[in-house]
Amino acid sequence: MSARSIDLFLDMMAAERGAARNTLDAYRRDLEDAAQRLGAQGVGLEDAQTRHVERFLSDLAADGLSPATAARRLSALKRYYRFLLKEGLRADDPAKTLSGPKKPRPLPKVLSESQVEALFDAADRIEGADGFRLRALLELLYAGGLRVSELVTLPLAAFARSERCLVVTGKGDKERLVPLTDSAIAAVEAYKAVRGDHLPARSVATHALASRYLFPSRTAKEGHLTRERFAQMLKALTLEAGLDPQTVSPHVMRHAFATHLLANGADLRSVQSLLGHADVSTTEIYTHVLEARLKALVHDAHPLAHNDTADQG
Structure with missing residues (x-):
């Protein structure tokens, strides 16, 4: 049977x-x-x-x-x-109340701060409009912790409310404000000056659509730089920076943003807000960073952590 x-x-x-x-x-x-x-x-x-x-x-x-x-x-x-x-082939469901073993939650892949710096250095060596665009993309990805889909679909109007903040529309069409670093603002301004090089010709049907986006595309039917194209650009940049392309992706850059913030003193709730996570439990994959920082804090600051200096008399 x-x-x-x-x-x-x-x-x-x-x-x-x-x-x-x-x-x-x-x-x-x-x-x-x-x-x-x-x-x-x-x-x-x-x-x-x-x-x-x-x-x-x-x-x-x-x-x-x-x-x-x-x-x-x-x-x-x-x-x-x-x-x-x-189908009426049995009267009950013997597996209904059972739950499977919990799968361990994998830690996110993370880049070191020096590896991120190497990517930026490599981007600065690319000349012309492509170099300015890549620098702006990296700045927004790393300084804002954006999802790649949020990044490539950024409208020009995202900067309309405040040049120092970015209005990002995330999952569920929820908007969040992402403050930008001076470096990110400068990179975007430098790119805007040459952005026209990536717009399709005015006679092309997609020109009006592409002109709405911060990162337009001359060829993509969507009118904006595609996720796949940006991933290709990032892979090439990774090789130029002398890093393993298997360790770098747009999402890894988002992980680096969160990890480096926490390592430098940010609290989990603030990082949750910046990442656009609906639930703080999603952000908790980064708590391994907090744990390491807390261990270092106890080691450096706790009075009993330095028994070798204790009074022996």
Whole structure:
């Protein structure tokens, strides 16, 4: 029965959910593995109870499978049992109350301050309008902690309210004010003077659209520099700076912004606001920086941290 019920489930996923072949193959592998392991407990996949599924998850952990793999297999089982319940092939869902193992939250990749400085130095060696544009892009990305989609779609009007602040429209169309450094302001002003070099010709249909953006494009149908093109530019710049291109991306620059702020004394709530995170828990991926700073603070400032100077008499 297990093979037949798996086939029925996969047929549903293909017909109703439009699941791709790779997705269907992954579901089949996960469910067939679950059927084999549950069979070792003396129960069929379609007849398993909650205690059987719990033991199945324990077996995965005992075999050294990663939390991510266990979570994926439980997700497959949950979908499968919901399907059986909906089709009247069983009266309950044994996986409904179960939750998978928590996957450790990976620490963000971070650049050192000297590595960021190397990127800026490399940008300064690029001549002409392209160099001014790249410097302005880097300044806003690093000084403002912008998402790459926010950066490339910045309208000229983003500076209208205050030249010292940037009005950024983030996720959910929520606006936030991002204060700019003097260096960022200077870079944007220098770029504005040559921005016309990146506008399409006035006879081109996209000219009016492109003219709305701080970083227009002569070729992109969107009218602005695309995320993909900026990623290419950043990769080339990374090589020019002598850094590993695998370690640098627009999002890594955003991580660097947050990490360096915290390392230099900013509080988590302020960084949350600047990044445009709706929930501070999202910002807490950077707390490893705070922990390191607090350890250094205790080591340097706590009176008992320097026992070698204590009075021996």
